[in-house]
Amino acid sequence: MNARTTRTLAAALSLTAALAISGCSSDSDTKADGAKSDDAKPTMTVSGAYMPEPVNDKMAGAFMVIKNDSKTADKLTGVTSPLSDDLQVHETKDQKMQQVASMDVPANGELNLERGGNHVMFMGLKNKPKVGDKVTVELRFEKADPVTVELDVKERTYNAQNSNAH
Numbered sequence: 491m492n493a494r495t496t497r498t499l500a501a502a503l504s505l506t507a508a509l510a511i512s513g514c515s516s517d518s519d520t521k522a523d524g525a526k527s528d529d530a531k532p533t534m535t536v537s538g539a540y541m542p543e544p545v546n547d548k549m550a551g552a553f554m555v556i557k558n559d560s561k562t563a564d565k566l567t568g569v570t571s572p573l574s575d576d577l578q579v580h581e582t583k584d585q586k587m588q589q590v591a592s593m594d595v596p597a598n599g600e601l602n603l604e605r606g607g608n609h610v611m612f613m614g615l616k617n618k619p620k621v622g623d624k625v626t627v628e629l630r631f632e633k634a635d636p637v638t639v640e641l642d643v644k645e646r647t648y649n650a651q652n653s654n655a656h
Contacts, residue, residue: 532560532634534595538650541625541641542605547618550574552610552627552641553650556601558634565592566601568630569610576613577627582606592632605649619643 539554550573558564569577580587593608595601603609610627619625625641 530560530562532558532562532564532595532597532631534558534564534629534631534634534637536629536637536639539627539639539641540644540648540650541612541619542646542648543621543643544612544615544618545646547615548613550612550615550619551605552612552625553603553605554639554641556595556603556629556637558595558597558599558601561597562633563597564595564634565632566595566629567592567632569627570630571612571625571627573617573619573625573627574612574615578611578613579608580611581608587611595631621645 535557537555537557539552541550541552544550552569556566566579569579571577578589579591579593581590581593587609589611593601601608621643623643625643627639627641629637629639631637
């Protein structure tokens with residue numbers, strides 16, 4: 491090999507190495523699939539989750555605060571539980587509750603499921619939980635991974651707004 495070929499080959503190898511190294515660098519705002527972190531999958535956290543002790547085995551309500559700390563809005567699309575095969579997401583408008591397909595969980599915001607407002611409804615309970623029991627539910631979202639939550643069964647008159655648990 492002559493000097494010119496060696497220099498050309500060295501330059502080509504250097505350029506190839508530089509391109510390979512730059513391809514390995516990470517931009518903290520970009521995920522592996524090229525999406526910006528603003529488009530990242532939201533992560534949900536839940537606090538204050540409870541169920542008032544049901545009066546009978548026909549229905550029960552569940553209440554909690556679902557917090558979304560991400561820059562991506564999401565939707566609560568469903569709830570499952572071993573306690574019932576029929577869980578519904580209900581909104582309350584004009585003092586009337588109705589089942590909805592989903593509820594918005596705003597970016598950097600919260601979805602409050604509370605007495606007298608939006609909530610989760612259990613229809614046809616398989617058993618009737620008592621005060622002190624725990625009921626497991628899995629919240630499902632449009633974008634975020636499912637979240638498993640333990641509901642504390644509270645007295646029928648319990649209201650999170652009147653407690654320090656909120």
